[in-house]
Amino acid sequence: MPASSPQPNAISIVEVGPRDGLQNERIRLSVDQKLAFIDGLVAAGLRDIEVGSFVHPKWIPQMADTATVVRRLTNVDGVRYWALVPNQRGLEAALEAGVQNVAVFVSSSETHNRKNINRSIDESLAEIDALAGAARTAGCGLRGYVSTVFGCPYEGAIDFERVLGIAERLFAAGCGQVSLGDTTGMGSPKQVRDSLTRALERFDAQKLALHLHDTRGLAVANALAALDVGFTTFDSSVGGMGGCPYAPGAAGNVGTEDIVNMLHAMGYATGVDLPKLLAVSRRLEADFGATLNSAYFRYAKSTGRPTP
Amino acid sequence: MPASSPQPNAISIVEVGPRDGLQNERIRLSVDQKLAFIDGLVAAGLRDIEVGSFVHPKWIPQMADTATVVRRLTNVDGVRYWALVPNQRGLEAALEAGVQNVAVFVSSSETHNRKNINRSIDESLAEIDALAGAARTAGCGLRGYVSTVFGCPYEGAIDFERVLGIAERLFAAGCGQVSLGDTTGMGSPKQVRDSLTRALERFDAQKLALHLHDTRGLAVANALAALDVGFTTFDSSVGGMGGCPYAPGAAGNVGTEDIVNMLHAMGYATGVDLPKLLAVSRRLEADFGATLNSAYFRYAKSTGRPTP
Numbered sequence: 214m215p216a217s218s219p220q221p222n223a224i225s226i227v228e229v230g231p232r233d234g235l236q237n238e239r240i241r242l243s244v245d246q247k248l249a250f251i252d253g254l255v256a257a258g259l260r261d262i263e264v265g266s267f268v269h270p271k272w273i274p275q276m277a278d279t280a281t282v283v284r285r286l287t288n289v290d291g292v293r294y295w296a297l298v299p300n301q302r303g304l305e306a307a308l309e310a311g312v313q314n315v316a317v318f319v320s321s322s323e324t325h326n327r328k329n330i331n332r333s334i335d336e337s338l339a340e341i342d343a344l345a346g347a348a349r350t351a352g353c354g355l356r357g358y359v360s361t362v363f364g365c366p367y368e369g370a371i372d373f374e375r376v377l378g379i380a381e382r383l384f385a386a387g388c389g390q391v392s393l394g395d396t397t398g399m400g401s402p403k404q405v406r407d408s409l410t411r412a413l414e415r416f417d418a419q420k421l422a423l424h425l426h427d428t429r430g431l432a433v434a435n436a437l438a439a440l441d442v443g444f445t446t447f448d449s450s451v452g453g454m455g456g457c458p459y460a461p462g463a464a465g466n467v468g469t470e471d472i473v474n475m476l477h478a479m480g481y482a483t484g485v486d487l488p489k490l491l492a493v494s495r496r497l498e499a500d501f502g503a504t505l506n507s508a509y510f511r512y513a514k515s516t517g518r519p520t521p
Numbered sequence: 522m523p524a525s526s527p528q529p530n531a532i533s534i535v536e537v538g539p540r541d542g543l544q545n546e547r548i549r550l551s552v553d554q555k556l557a558f559i560d561g562l563v564a565a566g567l568r569d570i571e572v573g574s575f576v577h578p579k580w581i582p583q584m585a586d587t588a589t590v591v592r593r594l595t596n597v598d599g600v601r602y603w604a605l606v607p608n609q610r611g612l613e614a615a616l617e618a619g620v621q622n623v624a625v626f627v628s629s630s631e632t633h634n635r636k637n638i639n640r641s642i643d644e645s646l647a648e649i650d651a652l653a654g655a656a657r658t659a660g661c662g663l664r665g666y667v668s669t670v671f672g673c674p675y676e677g678a679i680d681f682e683r684v685l686g687i688a689e690r691l692f693a694a695g696c697g698q699v700s701l702g703d704t705t706g707m708g709s710p711k712q713v714r715d716s717l718t719r720a721l722e723r724f725d726a727q728k729l730a731l732h733l734h735d736t737r738g739l740a741v742a743n744a745l746a747a748l749d750v751g752f753t754t755f756d757s758s759v760g761g762m763g764g765c766p767y768a769p770g771a772a773g774n775v776g777t778e779d780i781v782n783m784l785h786a787m788g789y790a791t792g793v794d795l796p797k798l799l800a801v802s803r804r805l806e807a808d809f810g811a812t813l814n815s816a817y818f819r820y821a822k823s824t825g826r827p828t829p
Contacts, residue, residue, distance in 0.1 A: 304705070402745050402783065402787060403787040404786075428817070428820055430779045430817045431741065433741060434741045434742045436742075437742045437745055438745065441749075463636075464816060474738070475709065475742060478710075478711070479711040481710050511772070512706075512736055512737050
């Protein structure tokens with residue numbers, strides 16, 4: 214649950230690069246590279262970092278070493294490391310590795326949920342209910358994702374009432390925050406405003422986050438739209454990772470640099486040190502040997518500044 | 522003067538790719554390539570197209586063939602072709618080539634104006650006064666640009682009151698529309714909203730346009746901010762040209778595809794046929810032999826659609 218008591222004009226960033234970013238990149242980082250990456254994020258001021266997931270390596274080999282990464286994380290006051298778990302077996306592995314903050318996920322599209330995890334939405338929610346009990350018993354923080362909230366590549370339009378109903382179920386299961394995911398970047402600023410206004414009629418801003426992908430180039434504008442209606446927590450990924458650096462144009466999560474730059478330029482505080490964050494992106498780009506997507510990062514590179 | 526009588530929810534796009542886009546690209550297109558490009562824009566529904574400039578070829582060799590381009594343009598009902606002129610000599614050359622719509626420019630930063638055209642702002646405005654008289658006599662439409670309105674790379678912050686004063690002078694000189702330029706992409710959505718709200722207290726929306734560059738990745742969000750306060754005309758460049766395709770990360774004008782996609786997704790009408798526009802970008806990319814910047818164009822390419 215990021216941002217337990219935000220000050221005015223404070224916006225919380227949940228960095229999902231080490232998980233949602235890296236899991237969609239062809240290049241696999243070593244455990245040492247991942248740890249250096251995560252340490253850099255902490256040094257740049259990020260306080261909520263999703264460090265990996267406990268899914269079967271057959272499906273996402275990039276995350277096969279998450280347990281090792283978790284075991285070697287440096288504990289830092291005020292920093293929450295999150296791990297994504299798909300089911301109870303994943304939770305057990307996460308707890309065994311010492312995970313203290315767990316994220317669960319379900320899609321608002323039946324087809325997407327089935328393609329993603331081979332279950333109906335109701336089956337996913339039942340699994341999450343059971344899993345959440347065990348996580349709470351273990352003293353874990355719990356965060357939920359709802360996917361495809363502004364549209365599904367298979368089903369098209371998604372009834373936002375269904376999204377809100379699923380969020381309700383995730384809160385009931387014990388999630389402290391629910392992150393609404395525009396999984397394939399289908400939302401428009403108008404849709405974001407209309408939908409999220411409804412979400413905020415139902416839930417407190419602190420209990421909600423927006424998880425944007427930049428597939429069609431609207432992620433930053435959509436973040437602005439969400440900010441306008443009162444959202445205060447955004448998921449993002451350093452460098453805009455999550456597409457594929459070898460397929461020019463494949464855009465991933467909204468870039469942390471891009472959203473942080475916009476927020477700072479508008480007078481919001483994020484706690485993130487942008488030059489230090491750019492240093493993380495630079496190292497990541499060297500690790501990948503490929504160009505990252507974040508527009509602000511590219512700008513900073515082209516000017517040769519500002520990196521510490 | 523784009524959008525003489527807009528319907529509700531109609532937004533006007535002024536395509537500046539053949540001028541502001543191409544003049545900043547290292548690769549020079551041939552006259553035939555430029556004409557095919559412009560014809561494609563017309564076929565895609567663009568009605569205001571800046572086709573070139575009459576500046577000395579020593580400064581901008583990419584525009585050296587503008588007179589030839591203008592002479593060979595296809596007249597199409599409802600389409601206005603614009604040419605940029607820096608001074609009276611440029612106007613004479615433009616009129617001789619048959620230009621019917623003329624754009625003039627001045628910076629709101631003394632330093633930038635001097636570096637750009639080696640004159641003070643007052644000298645530029647005096648030149649524009651003289652030039653505008655001749656253009657009116659010749660029956661030309663007249664449009665003015667004010668540069669660096671949200672910040673200057675040399676001077677930093679720009680007093681927006683000065684911007685409004687210069688716009689006033691351009692209207693007095695006979696400009697039907699003044700386009701406010703964020704020349705190096707320094708504006709934030711908050712600044713855009715605050716500044717443009719003031720501009721709209723002084724001038725009608727139809728008399729103003731916003732000319733955004735995506736230098737720091739905020740152009741689309743800034744367009745949204747301008748739309749929110751009532752701007753109805755935007756300059757843009759197909760493919761986001763205007764950076765350099767050989768310097769990854771050098772972002773140019775806001776991409777026409779990006780702004781049109783956002784507008785359409787929000788329910789605005791632009792008169793632009795997006796698939797046909799994407800076909801123009803594809804040909805342009807082939808002409809350049811390099812990747813264009815527009816995020817929506819990259820998305821469309823990655824999906825293999827939608828091009829006619």
